[in-house]
Every structure is written in C-alpha cells, then in structure tokens.
Amino acid sequence: MSKKNWASHRQAKDEKMQRVAPLLEGKFAKTSDVVKILERLLNSGDKVVLEGDNQKQASFLSKALASVDPEKVHDLHMIMSSISRPEHLDIFEDGIASKMDFSFAGPQSTRVSQMIADGSLKIGDIHTYLELYARLFIDLIPNVVLVAADKADKDGNLYTGYNTEETPVIVESAAFKDGIVIVQTNEVVDKLPRVDIPGDWVDVVIPADEPYQLEPLFTRDPQHITETQILMGMLAIRGIYEKHKVQSVNHGVGYNTAAIELLLPTYGEQLGLKGKIVPNWEINPTPTLIPAIESGWVQSVHSFGGEVGMEKYIAARPDVFFVGKDGTMRSNRAFGQMAGQYALDMFVGSTLQIDKYGNSSTVTEGRLSGFGGAPNMGSNPTGRRHSTPAWQSLKPDDNPLGKGQKLVVQMVETYGANKRPVFVDKLDAVEVRKEAKLANVPIMIYSEDTTHIVTEEGIAYLYKTSSMAERQAAIAAIAGVTPLGMTSDTATLNDLRNRGIVALPEDLGVRRTDAKRSLLAAQNMSDLIEWSKGLYNPPAKFRSWS
Amino acid sequence: MIERRNMMESLWIFPGQGGQHEGMLNRIDSDLKNHVEELLNLKLKDSAQAYQDSVQLQVGIALLQVDQVRKLAKYNLKPNLVAGHSLGVFAAAYAAGVIKLDDLFRLVKYRATLMQNSYPHGYGMGVIVGLERKYIESLVAKVSSTDMPVYVSNQNATLQTAISGNLSAIREVLSLAKNKGASKAIILKVPVPSHSPLMKNVSQKLQEMLETIELNRPQRVIYLANTTGKPLRQIIRIKQDLSDNVSNPVYFDTMMSVATNYQPQVILNFSPGKPFKKVIGEKFDQISQIYLDQMSIEDAAYLLGKWERKSN
Amino acid sequence: MEKLNFKFKGTEQVKNKAHVGVVASGDLEVIIKPTTNSESTLNIVTGSDGFKEVWQSVLKRFFDRYPLIADFEINDFGATPGVVNLRLTQAMEALEDEK
Numbered sequence: 001m002s003k004k005n006w007a008s009h010r011q012a013k014d015e016k017m018q019r020v021a022p023l024l025e026g027k028f029a030k031t032s033d034v035v036k037i038l039e040r041l042l043n044s045g046d047k048v049v050l051e052g053d054n055q056k057q058a059s060f061l062s063k064a065l066a067s068v069d070p071e072k073v074h075d076l077h078m079i080m081s082s083i084s085r086p087e088h089l090d091i092f093e094d095g096i097a098s099k100m101d102f103s104f105a106g107p108q109s110t111r112v113s114q115m116i117a118d119g120s121l122k123i124g125d126i127h128t129y130l131e132l133y134a135r136l137f138i139d140l141i142p143n144v145v146l147v148a149a150d151k152a153d154k155d156g157n158l159y160t161g162y163n164t165e166e167t168p169v170i171v172e173s174a175a176f177k178d179g180i181v182i183v184q185t186n187e188v189v190d191k192l193p194r195v196d197i198p199g200d201w202v203d204v205v206i207p208a209d210e211p212y213q214l215e216p217l218f219t220r221d222p223q224h225i226t227e228t229q230i231l232m233g234m235l236a237i238r239g240i241y242e243k244h245k246v247q248s249v250n251h252g253v254g255y256n257t258a259a260i261e262l263l264l265p266t267y268g269e270q271l272g273l274k275g276k277i278v279p280n281w282e283i284n285p286t287p288t289l290i291p292a293i294e295s296g297w298v299q300s301v302h303s304f305g306g307e308v309g310m311e312k313y314i315a316a317r318p319d320v321f322f323v324g325k326d327g328t329m330r331s332n333r334a335f336g337q338m339a340g341q342y343a344l345d346m347f348v349g350s351t352l353q354i355d356k357y358g359n360s361s362t363v364t365e366g367r368l369s370g371f372g373g374a375p376n377m378g379s380n381p382t383g384r385r386h387s388t389p390a391w392q393s394l395k396p397d398d399n400p401l402g403k404g405q406k407l408v409v410q411m412v413e414t415y416g417a418n419k420r421p422v423f424v425d426k427l428d429a430v431e432v433r434k435e436a437k438l439a440n441v442p443i444m445i446y447s448e449d450t451t452h453i454v455t456e457e458g459i460a461y462l463y464k465t466s467s468m469a470e471r472q473a474a475i476a477a478i479a480g481v482t483p484l485g486m487t488s489d490t491a492t493l494n495d496l497r498n499r500g501i502v503a504l505p506e507d508l509g510v511r512r513t514d515a516k517r518s519l520l521a522a523q524n525m526s527d528l529i530e531w532s533k534g535l536y537n538p539p540a541k542f543r544s545w546s
Numbered sequence: 547m548i549e550r551r552n553m554m555e556s557l558w559i560f561p562g563q564g565g566q567h568e569g570m571l572n573r574i575d576s577d578l579k580n581h582v583e584e585l586l587n588l589k590l591k592d593s594a595q596a597y598q599d600s601v602q603l604q605v606g607i608a609l610l611q612v613d614q615v616r617k618l619a620k621y622n623l624k625p626n627l628v629a630g631h632s633l634g635v636f637a638a639a640y641a642a643g644v645i646k647l648d649d650l651f652r653l654v655k656y657r658a659t660l661m662q663n664s665y666p667h668g669y670g671m672g673v674i675v676g677l678e679r680k681y682i683e684s685l686v687a688k689v690s691s692t693d694m695p696v697y698v699s700n701q702n703a704t705l706q707t708a709i710s711g712n713l714s715a716i717r718e719v720l721s722l723a724k725n726k727g728a729s730k731a732i733i734l735k736v737p738v739p740s741h742s743p744l745m746k747n748v749s750q751k752l753q754e755m756l757e758t759i760e761l762n763r764p765q766r767v768i769y770l771a772n773t774t775g776k777p778l779r780q781i782i783r784i785k786q787d788l789s790d791n792v793s794n795p796v797y798f799d800t801m802m803s804v805a806t807n808y809q810p811q812v813i814l815n816f817s818p819g820k821p822f823k824k825v826i827g828e829k830f831d832q833i834s835q836i837y838l839d840q841m842s843i844e845d846a847a848y849l850l851g852k853w854e855r856k857s858n
Numbered sequence: 859m860e861k862l863n864f865k866f867k868g869t870e871q872v873k874n875k876a877h878v879g880v881v882a883s884g885d886l887e888v889i890i891k892p893t894t895n896s897e898s899t900l901n902i903v904t905g906s907d908g909f910k911e912v913w914q915s916v917l918k919r920f921f922d923r924y925p926l927i928a929d930f931e932i933n934d935f936g937a938t939p940g941v942v943n944l945r946l947t948q949a950m951e952a953l954e955d956e957k
Contacts, residue, residue, distance in 0.1 A: 086768075086777075086808050093779075110803040114776055226884075228944050366803065415938040419909065456940040481915035481939050490922055505947075512944060513878075513951045540856055676908035729860070729908030 009178035016041050016180060017203065027156040027199070028188075029206045034064040037204060039072045041180055046143040047077045048097075049136065049170050053129075053333060054082050054104055054372055055215050055284075055305045056163045058148040060184040060208035062087050065146070070095045077101070077124075079140050081132055081166060081333075083108045083370075085213070092121045101140060102370060103127050106362075109369040116368065116436045126368075126442055128375040129337045133166070136173035145174040145181055148212040149205075151192055152185040156199030159192040161328045162306030162314070163214060168197060169334040175201035184208040193326035216308040216539045218284040220258040223524045228456045231505070231515035232411055233259035234267055236348065238508045239459045240409060240452055241268075241277045245389040248280040250340050250377045252349030256411040256454075258288040260348070262520040265295040282339045282377075285310040285321065285329070287538065291521035291531045293320055303329065304336035304373065309542075313535035340377035345390035346407035347377040351444060352416060353424050356472050356484055358447035358462055360410055361429040368432060371444045378445040380406045394451060394463050405463060408445060409452040414480030421482035423475070447471070455480060458504040465501060477502045554854050557810035558625035558641055559826075560611050560634030563736065565819015565839070566603055568594040574613045582609055585648055586655050600737075604633055604658035605651065611637030611816045612647065614838050618814075621847040627777075627808055629770040629801050632700075632740065633657075635791055637816065642764040644784055649759045656755055657792065660748040661738050669744070671699065671736040672716040673708045676729035682707050682719075685726070689718045697742035700796040703825035708734070708795075710742035745793040752789035761785055768808060775800025777808070798822070802829040812853060814838065814846070862902040862913055866921040872928035876952045879945040886934040888945045890953065893929045904934035912939055920946050926953070 005011070019040040023033050038061075042048065050065065051058040066087035076097040080088065083105040091097045092115060101124035105112045115121035127135070136142060147167050149158040160167045174181050182204045237260060240246065251257035268274060279299040283289065285307045292298050301321050306314075306329060314321045314329045324330050340347070351360040351374075362369050384406070386392075391404035412422045433441045451463040453475060460474040477493045479485030496502040505512055522528045525538050571579065571592040583590055588605065596602040615637060618624075630638030636654050639645045645653075674682055683698050686709060690696045696711030696719055709719055713733070720731040739745065761781045768777045769784050772791035775798075778784050802825050812834045813826060820837055834853055836846045872892050879887040893899065898921065902913065916939050924947070934942070 090779075107809065108807045110775075110800070111777065111807050114774070114804070226941070228938075228940050231944060366800070413938060413940040415940055419906070419912070419938055456944055480943065481912060481919055486915055511951060512948045513955075515944070515948075727908060727911070 013178045013180060020204065024204065026154065027202060027205050029204055031207050031209055034060070034206050035067050037182070037206065038064055039068050041182065041204070042068070042073045042076065042144055044074045045077065047079060047140060049079045049142045049145040049173070050088070051145070051147040051167060051170055052080055052082050052084050052088065053166055053305065054084065054106065055217050056148060056165050057084055057213040058146050058184055059085060059213040060210065061146040061148070061182065065096065066090045066094070068096060079132070079136070079142060081129055083112060089115060089121070098122055099124055101125055101127065101132065103129050103132050104370040104372045106369045106372070109367040113366050113368045113436070123436060123438065125439065126370045128371070129333065129373055130341060130376050133169045133334050136169065141177050142174050142179045145170050145179060147171060147181070147183050149183050149185045149197070151187045151189050152183065152205045153189055153192050153199070156202040156205050157192055157195045158183060158185070158197040158199070158202065159194060160196040161193070162311060162331060164196050164331050165305040166333040168332065171197055171201050180204070182206065184212065186211040193328065194324045196330070214308055216542070218253055218286040218307050219309070219538065219542055220255055220286065220288055221525055221542055222258065222262055222288060222520055222522045222527065225255050225259045225262070225517065225520060227515045227517060228413055229255050229259040230263065230517065230519060231510070231512055232256055232454050232456055233263045234510045234515060235459055235505060235508060236260055236409065236411060236454050237263060237268055237273070238271070238510055239503050240407065240454070242271065242273055244345070244393045244407060246277055246345045246407065247388055247390060248282070248344045249278050249346045249348065250282045250344055251286070252374060254350040256350055257348055258286070259520070261286070261288040261292055262522055264292040264297050265521040266519050268297070269295070282336055282344055285314055287528050287536055288522070290528050290536060293317065294531050302336060302339060303331045304333045305331045308539050309537045312537065313532045316535050337373055337376045340373060341379065341381055342384060344377065344406065345388050346409060348409040348411060349374050349378055349445070350411050352422065353427050354410060354412060354422055354453065354475070355424055355427045356475060357468065358450045358453065358471060358475055359427060359443050359445070360450065361427050361442060361444045363429040363432050363442040365428045365431065368436060368442070370442070374444050378408045379449045380408065405451060407451050408449050409454060410445065410450055411454040414455050414457065414482050414485060421484070423479040423482040423484040425484065453478060458502055458507070461501050461503070470501070474501050554811045554850070555626045555809060556812045556814055557627040557629065557805050558638070558814045558816065559822060560628070560630040560637045560816045561819055561821050562632030562634045563603060563607065564821055565817070566597050566607060567818065568592060568597070570610055570818055571606060574609060575616070578613055578616065579609065582651050586651055588655065600658040600662035601655060604654050607633055607818060608636055608651065608654045610818060612640055612650065614816055614843065615641045617843040618847065623847060623850060625767055625814070627768045627770060627805055627810055629805060630772070631798055632772065632791060632796055634816070635772055635788055638769065639784060639788060642767040642769050644761050644764050644769065644781070645759070653752070653755060653759070657748065657752055660751055661740070661745070661792065664745065664748055665738045668713055669711065669737070669739040670713050670716065671708055671710045671734040671740060672720050672732060673706065673734055674720065674723045674728050674731045675706050677705065677707070677723055677726060679707050681726070682709070682723065685719050685722045689715050689722070691715070695744065697744070698795065699741040701799040703799055703828055706824065708741065710739040711744065740792060741795050743793055749790050749793040752792070756785050756789050770801040770804060772796040772801070775804050777804055799825060802826065806830060812836070812850065860904050860907045862904065862910055864900040864902070864914065864917055866898045866900070866917060868898050868921060868925040868927040870926050872926050872953055874953060874956045876949045878948045878952060881933065881935065883935050884937060885941060886932060886937040886945055888949045889931040890949050891929045893927065896927065898927050898930060900930040900932065902932040902934060906934070906936045916942050924950050926950065
C-alpha cells in the first residue's frame with residue numbers, strides 16, 4: 001500500500017515557486033516581469049483572490065492578470081469582494097477566468113448583468129463581506145492571492161497603513177494553507193513606518209509601475225445635500241437617535257446620513273443631545289463627520305478603510321481614530337464588518353427599492369450591483385445579547401425571555417432618480433434572480449431585520465408591528481404618492497399614528513420650515529476644511545474653487 | 547516614490563443624422579475635403595437642400611466628425627471609450643483606430659446609397675417619450691402587420707424610444723401612445739425605417755463589403771456596440787456592429803450605462819447637434835463635457851488640458 | 859413644458875400670502891394667495907411633461923390632510939413628488955405661523 005502524501009499542497013506550491021525562481025531576487029521580482037510571474041504561478045482552474053474592495057484596488061496586478069496568455073492560464077475561479085475595474089470583467093471575456101464569487105459590483109453592475117446573460121460570467125454567490133472572508137477559510141481557500149501594499153522592505157514585510165482594509169484577512173487565508181501570496185507595492189524602502197503584514201507570510205513582491213487605485217468613496221460634498229434630506233435627518237435624530245438613546249452607529253454612504261452627521265452639532269445641540277447619543281462609531285473617516293468630532297460629539301471611530309485627504313486630520317486626532325505608533329491610521333475591513341454586525345446599536349443606510357413587505361435591494365433591472373457592508377451591518381445577529389438602551393428598547397413587552405434587536409434603519413425619499421417610485425410592489429431583484437440563475441433573490445436587507453423606515457413623509461416603526469399586514473400598512477403610510485403609498489388612507493394613517501407605529505414630522509415636533517441648508521454645520525467643502533483647522537485636504541475633484 | 551498619475555479618461559460620442567445644417571462643413575480642412583470628394587467622385591454641396599439627399603448627408607456628417615478626430619489627434623488627444631450612434635459608429639471606429647480613412651468614406655457612401663434606394667417613400671421613424679419600452683412593444687404588437695410593418699427600434703434614454711416602419715402604422719402607434727400618457731409621440735424626419743429588420747438587406751451588403759476591408763484591433767480603446775450596448779475590443783464583433791446597426795435597434799441608453807462602468811471623467815460630444823443631453827444627464831452625475839458644435843478644437847484642447855492639470 | 863390646472867375642495871380659507879421654495883433645478887416655488895372662491899385653484903407650470911397623474915396624487919393627499927382654500931401658483935423645475943410635498947407642507951406651516 002502506497003503511503004498517502006499529506007503535503008501535496010505544499011509540494012504543488014514548491015513546484016510553482018521553482019518555476020519563478022529564475023525571475024526572483026529574494027522575494028522581489030522586476031516590475032516588467034509581472035505577467036511572466038503570473039503565468040508561472042497561476043494554474044488554470046486555480047482559486048484566486050484579487051484584492052479590490054470599494055476603495056482600494058490591486059490595480060497593477062489586475063491589469064497584469066488581464067494581460068496573461070489565455071492559452072497558458074484559463075478558467076480561474078476569482079474571489080473578489082468588489083468587481084470595480086473594467087479588467088476585472090475583461091478577464092472573463094478573454095477566458096482567463098470563468099467563475100466569480102463576489103460581494104459588490106456597483107461600478108461594473110451593468111456589465112456584470114450583460115455578461116451573466118451571455119454566459120461569459122458564471123456567478124458562485126453574491127456574499128456579504130463577512131461571508132466572503134469567512135469562506136476563504138472554509139470552502140473558498142485560495143491557491144493564489146494578489147494584494148496591494150503601500151511599502152515593502154527587503155524582507156517582504158509590508159506596510160499597508162490607512163488602507164490596510166482587507167489585505168490581512170486575504171493574506172492569512174493563503175499564507176497558512178500553502179497558497180501563494182503575491183504583493184504589488186507602491187514603494188520599496190529600507191525601513192517601514194510599521195509592519196502591518198509580516199514578510200514571513202509573503203512569497204513574491206513586485207514594485208508597481210503606478211500606485212494602487214484608491215477611490216475617495218466616502219467623501220460627500222455638503223453642497224449637494226437637499227432640504228428634503230435635511231428634513232429626513234431631523235426626523236431620524238428626533239424619532240430614532242434620541243428616542244432609542246443610540247450609542248453606537250454605522251452610517252451608509254449617502255447624502256441622507258451625511259446630513260445627519262452635519263446636523264448633530266447644530267440641530268442635535270439645540271435638542272440638548274450632546275453627550276447623550278452616538279459617541280461610538282464604526283465608519284470610514286468620512287469628512288462630513290469632522291464638525292461632530294470637532295464639537296465633541298464623537299469619542300471613537302473605527303474604520304473599514306481610509307479616506308483620501310483625511311490622513312493628516314486623523315493623525316492629529318489619535319484619541320478618536322485607531323492610529324499606529326507611526327502616526328498613521330490602521331483600518332481593517334474584516335474587523336470593521338464584524339464590529340458592524342455584532343457591536344453596533346444601529347445601522348442607517350439607503351436603498352434603491354423597498355417592496356411592500358419591507359425588503360430592500362439596490363439590485364435593479366439591468367444592474368446586478370451586489371451589496372457592500374449593508375447586509376452585514378443591516379442584519380440582526382440573533383445570538384447577540386446586549387445591554388445597551390437602544391438594543392433593549394426593541395425588546396417585546398410581553399415575553400420575559402424576549403430579546404432586544406439591532407436597529408436597522410432605511411432612509412429613502414419616496415421617489416428616487418428619474419422620478420421612479422422607491423416603494424414597489426415587487427423588487428426588480430426577483431426577476432434578476434431568474435435571469436442570472438442565482439440561488440437567492442439578491443435582497444440587500446430583509447424585512448425581518450428592518451426596524452425603521454424614514455421617508456420625507458415620516459417614520460414607520462416596523463419593529464412595533466404585530467403582523468405582516470400591519471407592517472405593510474405602516475410602510476404604505478409613509479410611502480407618499482407612490483402606487484404603494486396611494487393604498488393608504490387618512491383613517492389608517494391616524495390609527496397608526498395614535499398607536500406610535502407611524503410618526504409624521506408634527507408628531508415628533510419637527511417643523512418642516514426649519515429644514516434649511518443653513519442648519520448644516522458645514523455647507524460645502526471649504527467649511528469642512530475650516531472645521532478641520534486646515535488638516536483635511538480634499539481630493540482635486542472635490543475642490544471646485546481651485 | 548512613484549507619483550499618483552491621474553490621466554483623465556474620456557468618452558467620445560458621435561451622433562448620427564439629425565443635427566445637420568447648411569454650412570456645417572465650413573471649417574473642414576480643405577485638403578481632407580478635396581481628398582474625400584475625389585475618392586468618392588462626389589461634390590459635397592453643404593446646403594440645406596443637399597442634405598435632403600442621404601449620400602450628401604451621411605458623407606457630410608462623417609467628414610465633419612473625421613475632421614474633428616484628426617484635429618484633436620494633432621493635440622495628442624485620443625479617446626478611452628467611443629460611442630457612435632447609427633451613422634456615428636464609423637467616425638467612432640475611426641477614432642478608435644479600427645478603420646482607415648478611405649475605407650470609412652467608401653463604406654459610408656455605400657451605406658447611404660443602399661439606404662436611400664431601399665425605401666423610396668411611405669416609410670420612416672417616430673419617437674415616443676414617457677412610456678416604458680416593454681409597454682411600447684405591446685402597442686406595436688397590436689398595430690404591426692405584414693402589409694404595414696412597424697418595429698420598436700432605438701432606445702435613446704430610459705423613457706425615450708423610437709419606432710420604425712410603415713408611416714401609417716407608425717402614426718397609429720403614436721396616437722395609441724399619446725392616449726396612454728406618453729408626454730411626446732411624434733414622427734421623425736427620417737425617410738427610411740432605420741434600425742429595424744426592414745433594413746436587413748442593407749446590413750447584408752455592408753457585411754460583404756466589410757469582408758474586403760482590413761480592420762485593426764482597437765488599442766486601449768473600448769468601442770461601445772450599438773446593437774447590444776456592450777463594450778467591444780474584438781475586431782470581429784466591431785465589424786458586425788458596423789454592418790448590423792442599421793437593421794437593429796441602437797441601445798444608446800445601455801451604451802451609456804456601460805460607459806459609466808468605465809468611469810470616464812470627460813465627455814467629448816462631436817458634431818452635429820447635441821442629441822444626447824438627456825441620457826447623459828441621466829447616467830452621469832456631474833461630468834465635464836465639451837460640445838464641439840459650440841467650440842473650436844483649439845478651445846476644446848485648451849479646456850481638456852486645464853481639466854487634466856486640475857485633476858492631478 | 860406643460861401647464862396643469864387643478865381644483866380642490868377645502869374648508870379652511872387662507873387669510874395670508876405665502877411663498878416658499880426656490881427657482882432651481884430639482885426644486886419648485888409655491889405661491890399661495892387668499893381667494894374669495896369656495897375652492898382651491900392651482901395653476902402649475904412644470905418642466906417635466908407627463909406627470910399629471912402624479913401631481914393629482916400629491917395634491918389630493920395634501921388637500922385630504924390640509925383642506926386649505928386659496929389660489930396656488932406653482933413653478934416646477936423637475937422636483938420629485940417628495941420635494942413637491944415638502945414645499946406644500948412648508949407653505950402650510952408658514953401660513954399656520956401667521957395665524
């Protein structure tokens with residue numbers, strides 16, 4: 001009987017590394033050899049993680065991957081938290097890859113739809129971020145990972161700094177399971193500011209010909225915040241933040257939540273809420289949070305990623321942000337998502353469609369966008385047991401063993417872009433599932449997890465409803481004049497208001513005439529710079545005055 | 547440390563017929579114009595009356611656009627994405643380096659001649675604004691017959707759909723659409739049922755001609771296909787789009803959605819006219835735009851240079 | 859450009875003038891004047907054609923909740939129904955203040 005080989009993966013890795021040995025000096029390869037390196041280290045059919053989330057992209061390696069010879073490397077199984085760049089899909093058109101497991105495809109959503117329809121892209125699953133990271137250790141263990149670093153030293157130690165994001169979790173999944181870790185680096189230095197990833201976990205380092213792509217995704221210019229959004233922000237602060245004494249929160253990307261951030265130092269202050277609500281945040285260092293930080297509202301901020309232009313400001317506020325000894329922030333997307341799911345009182349986000357039951361999705365006809373952090377943060381982990389007032393306030397009165405719940409708030413205007421109703425009878429996602437042959441309807445946040453919906457009409461306290469019929473009535477009552485909203489009548493509305501299931505602005509003491517732009521702590525980007533005492537340096541595209 | 551480079555990605559848009567006007571060829575490079583006239587044995591009159599003629603019109607627009615592409619090239623300006631609408635595909639393919647100048651003009655003249663001869667009268671196009679395409683399909687299905695065929699054709703923006711076919715049938719669909727809440731339902735000044743299966747013959751003949759032409763794979767440029775909205779890099783598919791767009795709907799709406807996936811920072815709108823204002827406004831949130839109809843090439847190049855410096 | 863006219867019944871005769879909103883893309887202005895008629899008259903000029911039914915719904919809902927009687931002049935520059943409702947209810951609040 002032949003002896004079983006218990007180290008076949010290690011052997012396979014050694015063989016691959018032999019193939020590139022002539023191209024390496026220590027762990028370093030030449031920039032110009034990148035395509036050759038990939039062709040020798042990738043076997044057809046390999047599971048490959050290509051680093052790229054909604055902010056940071058291993059763009060040098062993704063371009064190189066798109067240039068490999070499909071005769072040599074084909075049918076890769078790609079695992080990516082975000083499909084963000086054109087070449088992420090070009091590799092499927094050219095046959096270099098054939099299957100994709102991902103979380104988010106916002107910037108490429110139209111092409112993703114087209115390519116699924118014509119069969120050039122096969123989808124495994126559309127995951128939440130945490131699900132995708134978790135499966136890297138279970139059934140999507142990668143053969144090769146392609147990641148990006150800011151700096152590397154001679155031993156291959158990596159500095160990833162502000163934008164550490166998901167690099168550690170990806171590298172870990174390969175480094176201890178005989179996967180190959182290939183790193184692109186912006187710079188090679190003698191001494192790193194600090195070590196974010198030990199060189200021992202790294203196999204190949206390639207200096208890039210240009211820095212990795214970085215998107216200032218969480219920058220919102222206050223100039224574009226409308227009075228409707230300000231009204232909704234006021235409703236949320238009074239009817240949710242104050243009511244539930246919310247202590248910890250995540251805000252989605254959007255002008256609705258940017259408005260709330262800018263209303264805390266003004267409207268929140270007027271209400272006497274400073275020191276009483278939201279001292280602790282899990283959020284990217286969004287510039288619109290600067291006025292709240294400067295006026296003493298915020299005690300701590302942990303972040304999934306960095307934000308272009310916020311570097312100096314963060315470095316100068318180590319009491320608030322997570323900052324290394326070297327003075328730069330450390331982000332971590334996996335821990336951030338974990339905190340977002342487990343540690344927060346509340347998630348506040350937005351969506352493109354909400355159905356009559358309260359399920360919401362950003363997947364619409366022809367756009368298979370996937371979701372960012374929303375499904376993690378916008379869901380209620382049922383094993384949790386928290387003593388914060390907010391969590392406890394959602395506990396049912398009539399059950400001694402009843403549990404509290406995370407607050408999951410959707411803020412939407414009743415009509416969105418193109419004057420299309422946000423409230424719909426059936427989500428487009430239902431059709432998309434059929435067309436793309438997905439196992440699950442791509443719902444972003446499920447009805448059962450959604451505790452509040454805020455529109456310009458008012459707030460629906462969905463957690464208070466006792467049946468699906470009542471939940472539907474509450475949603476219709478704040479759905480404005482959308483076809484769904486038109487099914488609600490004044491009598492039902494008033495009954496729901498009397499029972500505290502729906503609140504209109506007048507019920508919360510919010511005056512619509514107060515919803516003015518002058519109520520925002522910052523009106524534009526230069527106000528934000530002023531609040532930051534000149535430490536915030538917005539990217540060029542947000543500097544309209546220069 | 548290497549600098550963060552930030553080249554501005556540009557989308558070049560080439561309209562088809564519609565915006566032509568007398569005198570639009572005034573500023574064309576005279577050597578180029580002479581060359582084309584000699585090549586095609588055709589005197590370009592550049593008058594309102596001449597533009598009633600398909601050959602004058604199509605060759606005239608193609609010449610105007612090719613001239614603009616060549617002048618921009620002198621400033622080293624090249625596109626990252628090209629989107630032509632109908633006739634505009636030829637200048638788009640030229641800008642992408644796919645087709646050579648002489649081949650382009652021969653092809654356009656041939657296309658115009660074929661289109662002109664295919665339906666002498668009684669056929670044309672209409673446009674409906676404010677109704678969903680699916681709904682318009684149901685109206686068309688009610689009206690269309692073998693004797694009086696009508697088809698749903700171009701999708702120019704989300705709620706802006708063209709129909710092509712027999713004029714009486716078109717009028718019938720337009721009046722149904724108006725009754726069903728369309729905010730606009732009118733006949734277009736196009737004398738042929740373009741972008742419908744009624745033009746299959748023209749496509750076939752163009753295919754045959756394209757087989758004799760040498761095309762090049764676009765280098766670092768994406769060509770957005772009329773017939774599917776898809777981004778193309780392969781010659782064989784671009785070739786198919788050049789021949790088949792005349793007998794298929796132009797999904798300009800989808801082309802622009804796909805274009806957003808490439809995140810261009812600037813749009814260059816070629817002459818004539820500005821037919822895509824609405825759809826661009828729908829798809830792109832605050833993008834820098836240049837209309838060559840309103841601006842000299844020199845000024846456009848200056849502006850682009852200024853924006854480029856600002857983005858760095 | 860489309861001109862729309864509506865009439866709605868009400869119970870509360872408006873005594874003062876009110877003017878809210880702005881002339882800007884995506885927004886609208888609402889001018890309210892007292893009337894001697896027994897119902898509200900609305901004259902709307904809108905930049906977005908084809909939304910008559912949506913206007914009807916927004917206005918019906920507004921007058922159901924706040925049965926004012928006045929002359930309304932509305933200049934719309936492509937506002938969403940949400941913004942229209944915000945401006946109408948702001949005008950209503952402004953009138954309340956003056957009572």
